[in-house]
Amino acid sequence: MLRFTNCRLCDNGELIQQDLYVDKVSGKIVSKPSDSEYVQTIDLKGKIIAPGYIDIQNNGIYGLNFSALNAQSSPDEIARFKAFYKDFYAKVLPVYKRTRSRLMADSLGAHVEGPFINLKKKGCHPVETFVDANATSFDSIYGAQNLLENVTIVTAAPEIPGVMEEIPRLLENPNVVFSLGHTTSDHATGLEAISRGASMVTHLYNAMPQPHHRETGVVGLVTEPQAGQNTPYFGLICDGVHVAPSMCVLAFRANPDKCVLVTDAMHLIGLPDGTYKWDKQRIVKTGPSLYLEGTSTLAGAATDLADCVKNLVKWANIPLAQAVKTATNNAADSLRISHKGYLNEGCDADLVVLDDAGDVLQVYKLGVPVAQRDPVECVTLSSGDVIP
Template sequence: MNAIINGKIILPNEILEDHIIVYEDKIIDIIHKDNFDSENINIIDAKNNYVSPGFIDIHIHGSMGYDTMDGELESIENISKSILQNGVTSFLPTTMTMDMKSIYRSLDTVRNAMNIKIKGARVLGAHLEGPFISPKYKGAQNSNFIEKPNYELIKNYIDVIKIITYAPEEDKDFDFLKSILQNKDITLSMGHTNASYEEALEAIKKGVTHSTHMFNAMTPLHHRNPGVVGAIMSSDITSEIIADNIHLHRGIYEIVNRVKGSENIVLITDAMRAQCLKEGKYDLGGQEVIVKNNSARLLDKTLAGSVLKLNEGVKNLYKNTTLKLYECVKLASANPAKVINIDDIGSIEKGKYADIILFDDDIKIKKVIIEGVVKHENN
């Protein structure tokens, strides 16, 4: 049995002091320090750092030189180890719009990673970003491999896929949506879409519950044409944001908070393989990417994912909004868990897995614990 002492414990709605977390693979109890008996218990001293639920990145392509589309278990494992330093304890390896053979190979690899004890952050499933997207809002996706939404193309991977990013206006009579919604474990997300305001609202009415990197790669808000952004703002669907101060202006964070509410915002990185590495030339989905000044762009200057670390996203949000720290943490933990319908992670509560991180006032990660086991330490 283990215990964490001398920490400021971040709960869903408050920060708790003078308490101790007792855990094995799951959290056993949170008790006042005066009621704690340390006999036969392994003690971790938090040294007045914050004790937080582990972060969950539901949209990440790669890190440390590796990418989901490599289609190699070694790549997934190295991504999982790399993102520990950012406080991520579980994630969805995210695909790109490439040929279906490459996508299938990557999904097969994610399936394998889900079924082994991986060395780093836990693999929860896959985020299928493309190929069912709009050519007009393809962003850094390769237009040569875009497909119309087609359930037959992915029906053999329903057990792996947790989120599908797609363009609902390309879905004739919402046939794809209807097929997907027969499986309650898959979340449909609007993204890389040229939908009108009306089409987006209809998709939400039919069952789309999430949006991919809000504002980016979708029809914008205009007072005479509200677009997908307007539909997101006027509904209660959850919305990803990339809080790297590049994809979005710092002022947008507070606007989104006031319009959507902290319960409906999810912090993601959309990171590509250059995350945690130096500036230079890389690739994303087979296209060359230049990383410079914390920005990843194709040769035509199109943003190509990010090099954001999730703990830095939490920090950027905390510095630039009225959100309290525990609310910022929720956007990177409980909220993404809710999006993918997983309820045994995402917060520090009795009975949930002991996926716990320790970080300092600057949100620099000091320790990472997954299912009760210390996976990363940084003194």
């Protein structure tokens, strides 16, 4: 048994002074053990412990491009997926099956962003991969088995012929979320997609019409009265490049319970500034900014999720716990999962230890320490002993 003491639990947008217990065998969060159990105790000296962050839109890290992985690549290296070539889906998606690793980030399934997206809002996606759902089907592109086992989020434009009709059938699989993105959809079309089961908007503001006071487009769905409790979750890239700080604050305050911070990070995150080849194109990295060479087209991001959380704290002037909620509780809720993203009994003990500034000091995977910037002090006691 593992006990974290002298700590503040960060969950549901609040900080609570309370111990946290982890069963080291199952890797699950548990209630207080019996007096007969021996407990390894970690004194966090007043620091914050939160659920591990969940990034629902991530394309790679430190040179590892998730789109270029194959069946021989380790699933434990994978966190999320965005595919670019329709002929890759059948052989690549099985790599992204849902995993539960002891040491590395889990894959919660693939986030497939395309090929059913709008040419006019293509971003950096290669146009040769785009298709109409009338000409084919989601099953034929992704593979029926992949949709059942390996795909978690499908981003598509509802105005593409055939997509709207595919939404209810796609969502017969309870593990799949349909997200609106890379779209020219007006508000009415977006609302119809919500009525058919769409429950998310991919990287709000980016690759979609900007809201007008009489035609709010997809952005207006986040507070749509007709949607009631079904207002969509929305990914928000708080890097200060994709979205201006004031617009991040506007979106968060509009619907904080549905705001999900994402990175949209490319494989260039963590690498030095410079120009890098990416498929048939080249990307210029300058700090957190990535652009297709010779253009003003953004090519993903290079800011990690912890920095996005800290940015939201600063820009919105909110407590850290409220910002952490957008990268943990809200992210889990958007995927309709309950075994991660919370500190509830029975949840996986994927944990981050934070200081008051939101810096990540330690990372635990199923209760096992996998990364740390601060030393960990452990003692072994029976659960009835008192920690000085």
